[in-house]
Amino acid sequence: MEHWWQKVVVYQIYPRSFQDSDGDGIGDLKGIISRLDYLEKLGIGALWISPIYQSPNIDNGYDISDYESILTEFGSMADMENLIDEASKRSIRIILDLVVNHTSDQHKWFVEARKSKDNPYRDFYIWNDPINGTPPNKLASLFGGSAWKFDTKTQQYYLHLFSENQPDLNWKNPKLREHIYNMMDFWINKGIGGFRMDVIDLIGKIPENEITANGPKLHNYLQEMNYRTFRDKNLLTVGETWGATPEIAKLFSSPKRNELSMVFQFEHIALDEINGKTKWESRPLQVKELKQVFSKWQIDLKDDGWNSLFWNNHDLPRIVSRWGNDNIYHTKSAKLLAILLHCMKGTPYIYQGEEIGMTNHTVSDISEVNDIESINMYNERLLEGLPKEILIDKINTKGRDNARTPMQWDNTLNSGFSTGDPWIAVNRNYKKINVANALKDSESIFYTYQKLIQLRKEQPILTFGSYQLLDGTEDEVFSYIRHYNEIQWLVVANFSNIPHSFTYPEVHLGEVIISNLATDINRKNTIELAPWDAFVVEIGG
Ligand code: TEU
Numbered sequence: 001m002e003h004w005w006q007k008v009v010v011y012q013i014y015p016r017s018f019q020d021s022d023g024d025g026i027g028d029l030k031g032i033i034s035r036l037d038y039l040e041k042l043g044i045g046a047l048w049i050s051p052i053y054q055s056p057n058i059d060n061g062y063d064i065s066d067y068e069s070i071l072t073e074f075g076s077m078a079d080m081e082n083l084i085d086e087a088s089k090r091s092i093r094i095i096l097d098l099v100v101n102h103t104s105d106q107h108k109w110f111v112e113a114r115k116s117k118d119n120p121y122r123d124f125y126i127w128n129d130p131i132n133g134t135p136p137n138k139l140a141s142l143f144g145g146s147a148w149k150f151d152t153k154t155q156q157y158y159l160h161l162f163s164e165n166q167p168d169l170n171w172k173n174p175k176l177r178e179h180i181y182n183m184m185d186f187w188i189n190k191g192i193g194g195f196r197m198d199v200i201d202l203i204g205k206i207p208e209n210e211i212t213a214n215g216p217k218l219h220n221y222l223q224e225m226n227y228r229t230f231r232d233k234n235l236l237t238v239g240e241t242w243g244a245t246p247e248i249a250k251l252f253s254s255p256k257r258n259e260l261s262m263v264f265q266f267e268h269i270a271l272d273e274i275n276g277k278t279k280w281e282s283r284p285l286q287v288k289e290l291k292q293v294f295s296k297w298q299i300d301l302k303d304d305g306w307n308s309l310f311w312n313n314h315d316l317p318r319i320v321s322r323w324g325n326d327n328i329y330h331t332k333s334a335k336l337l338a339i340l341l342h343c344m345k346g347t348p349y350i351y352q353g354e355e356i357g358m359t360n361h362t363v364s365d366i367s368e369v370n371d372i373e374s375i376n377m378y379n380e381r382l383l384e385g386l387p388k389e390i391l392i393d394k395i396n397t398k399g400r401d402n403a404r405t406p407m408q409w410d411n412t413l414n415s416g417f418s419t420g421d422p423w424i425a426v427n428r429n430y431k432k433i434n435v436a437n438a439l440k441d442s443e444s445i446f447y448t449y450q451k452l453i454q455l456r457k458e459q460p461i462l463t464f465g466s467y468q469l470l471d472g473t474e475d476e477v478f479s480y481i482r483h484y485n486e487i488q489w490l491v492v493a494n495f496s497n498i499p500h501s502f503t504y505p506e507v508h509l510g511e512v513i514i515s516n517l518a519t520d521i522n523r524k525n526t527i528e529l530a531p532w533d534a535f536v537v538e539i540g541g
Contacts, residue, residue: 007045011351013047014352015061018417024418028074029075029083045093046094051097053071054066054072064099095238101202102161123175143163188230197239200260204218227258239263241263242265244263263308268293271289287475287496301346308348311341321359324336336495338354340495342452366391406418411437455514477502479492494530501526
């Protein structure tokens with residue numbers, strides 16, 4: 001069966017940084033509404049909006065204190081309803097972020113739970129006794145330190161896999177699950193188009209055994225959730241699953257299993273990390289490995305399950321700075337990254353600003369950093385004796401704030417994001433890289449994205465075609481063939497700063513579908529690809 005979410009391109013908005021409408025320096029819902037025409041022009045079919053709920057913003061909205069009300073700085077419930085309506089007029093569905101692995105410690109459930117051991121909400125969270133005055137076990141928080149926090153009032157530890165202000169919910173408790181499902185229904189009834197499920201692979205955890213991801217009951221919970229809430233609602237549901245292999249991804253997304261539409265898996269994202277270390281220990285990307293990883297996922301999920309295609313999100317550095325070239329090949333490499341990814345099978349996601357080639361933003365002091373993950377890493381390693389310069393360098397390379405600087409709309413004050421002081425600095429390059437410039441230039445990165453989105457709507461080969469890696473190319477030439485009925489497309493990309501030669505397979509070359517070249521493609525048997533050349537050409541056998 002075909003689904004709408006197999007054919008759309010999704011656009012992710014980080015609402016704090018997208019568009020401010022009232023001059024408080026913080027993006028808001030009215031701001032998003034004012035930019036819907038732009039998003040319609042780009043052509044996207046769904047908007048995933050990072051959390052918009054009431055929150056103390058320790059982790060910028062991923063610490064929710066009330067799931068059914070809107071963060072005051074973002075607007076009101078009426079604004080949210082209006083956004084759903086206005087988006088729908090433009091055939092855009094709204095995908096909300098569902099953060100149900102944990103809440104904020106300010107959520108009323110947790111405020112109650114910590115009052116006493118027999119409080120009715122106690123069991124909504126995960127509590128354990130100290131062992132000889134120390135935490136119950138060695139589980140570590142993903143944001144640094146122990147995952148257990150001692151609560152003096154009741155003399156027990158509670159679990160927090162993220163910051164201590166983000167206590168983990170206890171999914172073993174059926175009452176908690178009921179509350180979550182009712183909350184999901186609340187939003188479904190408002191007409192949303194789906195959910196992006198934050199760290200959903202953690203909800204089946206067994207902390208006592210130090211099992212966090214992919215716990216034994218995980219899929220039972222998801223099947224129950226599906227059955228109780230969105231089963232017949234035709235929604236897009238995407239699970240953030242850091243620990244997924246293709247086999248695990250099928251458990252989440254095989255249609256037979258009635259769980260989710262698709263997963264976000266991160267295997268490619270980890271390719272510039274030193275094996276077995278944290279994200280902060282970087283090594284250069286090997287394009288050869290990127291080919292292997294992408295191809296494995298394309299092949300393994302070809303008949304069952306569904307994948308997402310992405311380079312960026314609000315947790316990741318900007319791809320053009322990370323694996324492209326944000327200097328002399330800025331436009332060219334950004335287009336290559338777009339073409340290479342969007343011609344694969346899966347649902348593509350664009351993160352705000354990616355479509356104009358927004359870049360990383362460097363800082364020189366920790367006082368300029370907002371992100372809790374970066375700040376915790378910095379403090380922890382400073383204590384261990386690492387020099388400041390090295391830590392700031394790590395943050396500049398991998399820190400999450402790189403993705404969170406304000407959207408660059410034009411060359412006016414604060415890049416047109418806000419008339420007030422932005423909550424986080426605007427990237428210094430906004431006068432050059434901005435939407436207004438991109439729209440004026442028919443050769444801009446924006447129009448490559450627009451065309452790729454259009455192609456996905458019109459050409460079933462992108463959604464349903466098979467995938468085959470072209471073997472025997474030079475390591476940094478990434479080339480593959482899509483095949484659907486009688487049609488075949490050859491994708492060729494020189495993923496590097498130097499020229500590489502490329503020999504076509506023995507085929508007849510037809511029409512060029514899309515490219516980042518200024519001229520027609522070279523049609524000789526063996527050609528020299530210039531740095532970051534990318535094109536898609538129809539071929540015949
Ligand atoms: O991220 C999941 C997660 O595991 C991140 O901590 C990830 O390891 C890190 O961001 C990589 O830099 C999700 C959200 O996307 C993130 O923004 C939240 O902070 C986190 O969950 C907690 O809700």
